[in-house]
Amino acid sequence: MVLGRNAGCDVVLADQTVSSRHAEVVPVPGGYALRDLDSSNGSWVGSARVPPGTLHTLHHGDGVRLGRTFMTYVAGDEITLGGEPGAKAVLIWPDGRSETPIHLDVTSIGRASTSEIVVPTPVASRLHAQIVRASGGGRYIYDMGSTNGTRVNGIRIVDSHELVDGDQITIGRLTYTYRQVGGR
Numbered sequence: 001m002v003l004g005r006n007a008g009c010d011v012v013l014a015d016q017t018v019s020s021r022h023a024e025v026v027p028v029p030g031g032y033a034l035r036d037l038d039s040s041n042g043s044w045v046g047s048a049r050v051p052p053g054t055l056h057t058l059h060h061g062d063g064v065r066l067g068r069t070f071m072t073y074v075a076g077d078e079i080t081l082g083g084e085p086g087a088k089a090v091l092i093w094p095d096g097r098s099e100t101p102i103h104l105d106v107t108s109i110g111r112a113s114t115s116e117i118v119v120p121t122p123v124a125s126r127l128h129a130q131i132v133r134a135s136g137g138g139r140y141i142y143d144m145g146s147t148n149g150t151r152v153n154g155i156r157i158v159d160s161h162e163l164v165d166g167d168q169i170t171i172g173r174l175t176y177t178y179r180q181v182g183g184r
Contacts, residue, residue, distance in 0.1 A: 001025045002037075003066060017041050017067030017114070026055070032073070033057045034064060041067050044106070047132045047140055047160065061135060063105055070105045089139060091117060091131075091169070092177040099179070102139065107131040109171070110144075123148045123172035131163065139163045139178075148172060 001010040006020040013022070019039040025032050033055040036043035043050045044065040050056045058064070058073040065071070089102040100117050109117040110128040119128060125146040132140050140160045143150040151170040152161045161167075165180040 004037075013066065013069050015067045015069045018069060019067075022066045023050075025058070028055065028057060031058060039066070044132075047134065047142065063133075063135065065106050068106070068108070088180075089163075090179045092179055094174045094176065102131055102178075105133045110146075117176075119171050119174060121172040121174055128171055129169075141169060146171075 002024045003011040004022040022039040023043045036050045036052045038052040062073040090099040092099045108115040111124040112126040127144045128146040129150045142160045149156045163178045167178040169176045
Protein backbone atom coordinates (compact mmCIF):
# COMPACT_ATOMS: atom_id res chain seq x y z
CA MET A 1 0.00 0.00 0.00
CA VAL A 2 1.55 3.30 -1.14
CA LEU A 3 0.82 6.51 0.78
CA GLY A 4 1.31 9.96 -0.72
CA ARG A 5 -0.20 13.04 -2.36
CA ASN A 6 -0.45 11.50 -5.85
CA ALA A 7 -4.01 10.53 -6.85
CA GLY A 8 -2.69 7.10 -7.93
CA CYS A 9 -1.58 6.17 -4.39
CA ASP A 10 -3.53 3.61 -2.38
CA VAL A 11 -3.91 6.17 0.43
CA VAL A 12 -4.04 9.79 -0.79
CA LEU A 13 -2.99 12.37 1.80
CA ALA A 14 -4.03 15.98 1.21
CA ASP A 15 -0.97 17.41 2.95
CA GLN A 16 1.53 19.61 1.09
CA THR A 17 4.35 18.36 3.35
CA VAL A 18 3.79 14.79 2.06
CA SER A 19 5.65 13.72 -1.10
CA SER A 20 3.73 12.41 -4.13
CA ARG A 21 4.83 8.84 -3.29
CA HIS A 22 5.94 9.27 0.31
CA ALA A 23 6.01 5.80 1.90
CA GLU A 24 4.62 2.31 1.63
CA VAL A 25 3.34 -0.31 4.05
CA VAL A 26 4.40 -3.82 3.05
CA PRO A 27 3.71 -7.26 4.50
CA VAL A 28 6.56 -8.88 6.45
CA PRO A 29 6.59 -12.13 8.45
CA GLY A 30 4.31 -11.57 11.42
CA GLY A 31 2.78 -8.27 10.29
CA TYR A 32 3.61 -5.15 8.31
CA ALA A 33 6.47 -2.68 7.92
CA LEU A 34 6.82 0.92 6.78
CA ARG A 35 9.34 1.94 4.11
CA ASP A 36 10.10 5.59 3.30
CA LEU A 37 10.24 6.12 -0.48
CA ASP A 38 12.95 8.82 -0.30
CA SER A 39 10.40 11.46 0.70
CA SER A 40 11.31 15.11 1.10
CA ASN A 41 10.26 15.42 4.76
CA GLY A 42 10.87 11.86 5.95
CA SER A 43 8.74 9.21 7.61
CA TRP A 44 8.65 8.76 11.37
CA VAL A 45 7.54 5.93 13.64
CA GLY A 46 7.19 7.33 17.14
CA SER A 47 10.11 9.69 17.53
CA ALA A 48 12.46 7.75 15.22
CA ARG A 49 13.01 8.74 11.61
CA VAL A 50 12.84 5.79 9.18
CA PRO A 51 15.88 5.90 6.86
CA PRO A 52 14.83 5.95 3.18
CA GLY A 53 14.51 2.48 1.65
CA THR A 54 14.72 0.58 4.94
CA LEU A 55 11.89 -1.37 6.53
CA HIS A 56 10.62 -0.47 9.99
CA THR A 57 8.39 -3.19 11.46
CA LEU A 58 5.14 -1.76 12.80
CA HIS A 59 3.62 -2.74 16.14
CA HIS A 60 0.07 -2.23 17.36
CA GLY A 61 -0.37 1.37 18.50
CA ASP A 62 2.71 2.77 16.73
CA GLY A 63 2.36 6.43 15.80
CA VAL A 64 3.39 7.08 12.19
CA ARG A 65 3.99 10.58 10.82
CA LEU A 66 4.29 11.49 7.16
CA GLY A 67 4.72 15.23 6.71
CA ARG A 68 2.17 16.72 9.10
CA THR A 69 -0.19 13.77 8.84
CA PHE A 70 -0.30 11.52 11.88
CA MET A 71 -1.53 7.94 11.69
CA THR A 72 -1.79 5.10 14.16
CA TYR A 73 -1.06 1.52 13.18
CA VAL A 74 -3.87 -0.64 14.56
CA ALA A 75 -3.90 -4.43 15.11
CA GLY A 76 -1.64 -5.18 12.14
CA ASP A 77 -4.52 -4.83 9.69
CA GLU A 78 -5.32 -1.17 9.22
CA ILE A 79 -3.97 2.31 9.49
CA THR A 80 -6.19 4.93 11.08
CA LEU A 81 -5.74 8.55 10.01
CA GLY A 82 -5.84 11.28 12.59
CA GLY A 83 -4.81 10.75 16.16
CA GLU A 84 -5.99 11.86 19.54
CA PRO A 85 -4.77 15.30 20.54
CA GLY A 86 -2.00 15.16 23.11
CA ALA A 87 -1.94 16.18 26.73
CA LYS A 88 -2.38 19.76 27.77
CA ALA A 89 0.81 21.74 27.52
CA VAL A 90 1.74 25.20 26.31
CA LEU A 91 4.83 27.00 25.14
CA ILE A 92 5.04 30.46 26.73
CA TRP A 93 6.63 33.01 24.41
CA PRO A 94 9.64 35.16 25.36
CA ASP A 95 7.33 38.12 26.14
CA GLY A 96 5.90 36.06 29.04
CA ARG A 97 2.31 36.89 28.04
CA SER A 98 1.62 34.96 24.83
CA GLU A 99 1.39 31.18 24.72
CA THR A 100 0.82 28.47 22.13
CA PRO A 101 -0.99 25.23 23.05
CA ILE A 102 1.00 22.05 22.35
CA HIS A 103 -1.77 19.61 21.45
CA LEU A 104 -0.49 17.81 18.35
CA ASP A 105 1.48 14.58 18.41
CA VAL A 106 4.22 16.40 16.50
CA THR A 107 4.64 20.18 16.81
CA SER A 108 7.08 21.82 14.40
CA ILE A 109 9.13 24.81 15.51
CA GLY A 110 11.04 26.96 13.04
CA ARG A 111 11.30 29.97 10.79
CA ALA A 112 8.99 28.53 8.09
CA SER A 113 5.49 29.99 8.03
CA THR A 114 4.13 26.42 7.91
CA SER A 115 5.52 25.65 11.39
CA GLU A 116 3.02 25.36 14.22
CA ILE A 117 5.35 27.63 16.21
CA VAL A 118 6.99 30.25 13.98
CA VAL A 119 10.21 31.55 15.56
CA PRO A 120 10.78 35.16 14.45
CA THR A 121 14.56 35.18 14.19
CA PRO A 122 16.89 34.63 11.23
CA VAL A 123 19.09 32.30 13.31
CA ALA A 124 16.26 29.73 13.43
CA SER A 125 16.28 27.08 10.70
CA ARG A 126 13.14 26.62 8.60
CA LEU A 127 12.45 23.38 10.52
CA HIS A 128 14.47 23.95 13.66
CA ALA A 129 13.02 21.56 16.24
CA GLN A 130 10.01 19.37 16.96
CA ILE A 131 8.11 18.51 20.10
CA VAL A 132 6.89 14.90 19.84
CA ARG A 133 4.36 13.24 22.13
CA ALA A 134 5.56 9.73 23.04
CA SER A 135 3.15 6.79 23.28
CA GLY A 136 3.27 7.06 27.10
CA GLY A 137 2.12 10.67 26.91
CA GLY A 138 5.39 12.46 27.74
CA ARG A 139 6.78 15.03 25.33
CA TYR A 140 10.29 15.14 23.89
CA ILE A 141 12.00 17.94 22.01
CA TYR A 142 14.29 17.06 19.10
CA ASP A 143 16.66 19.35 17.26
CA MET A 144 16.01 18.73 13.55
CA GLY A 145 19.58 19.33 12.41
CA SER A 146 19.32 23.09 12.84
CA THR A 147 22.30 25.24 11.97
CA ASN A 148 22.50 27.03 15.33
CA GLY A 149 21.18 24.35 17.68
CA THR A 150 18.43 24.12 20.28
CA ARG A 151 19.15 24.60 23.97
CA VAL A 152 17.09 23.34 26.90
CA ASN A 153 17.92 24.92 30.26
CA GLY A 154 21.11 26.32 28.70
CA ILE A 155 22.40 22.98 27.38
CA ARG A 156 22.48 22.24 23.65
CA ILE A 157 20.50 19.08 22.95
CA VAL A 158 22.22 16.52 20.77
CA ASP A 159 19.60 13.77 20.59
CA SER A 160 16.40 14.50 22.49
CA HIS A 161 15.24 15.85 25.80
CA GLU A 162 12.13 14.82 27.73
CA LEU A 163 10.33 18.04 28.57
CA VAL A 164 9.21 18.77 32.11
CA ASP A 165 7.20 21.67 33.46
CA GLY A 166 9.32 24.84 33.49
CA ASP A 167 11.95 23.79 30.93
CA GLN A 168 13.49 26.77 29.12
CA ILE A 169 13.85 26.21 25.34
CA THR A 170 16.24 28.64 23.64
CA ILE A 171 16.57 29.24 19.90
CA GLY A 172 19.02 32.03 19.11
CA ARG A 173 18.31 34.74 21.71
CA LEU A 174 14.66 33.77 22.19
CA THR A 175 13.70 31.67 25.21
CA TYR A 176 10.35 29.90 25.49
CA THR A 177 9.02 28.19 28.64
CA TYR A 178 7.38 24.77 28.47
CA ARG A 179 4.39 24.50 30.81
CA GLN A 180 2.49 21.33 31.65
CA VAL A 181 -1.13 22.40 32.06
CA GLY A 182 -2.45 19.10 33.35
CA GLY A 183 -1.88 15.35 33.01
CA ARG A 184 0.55 14.02 30.47
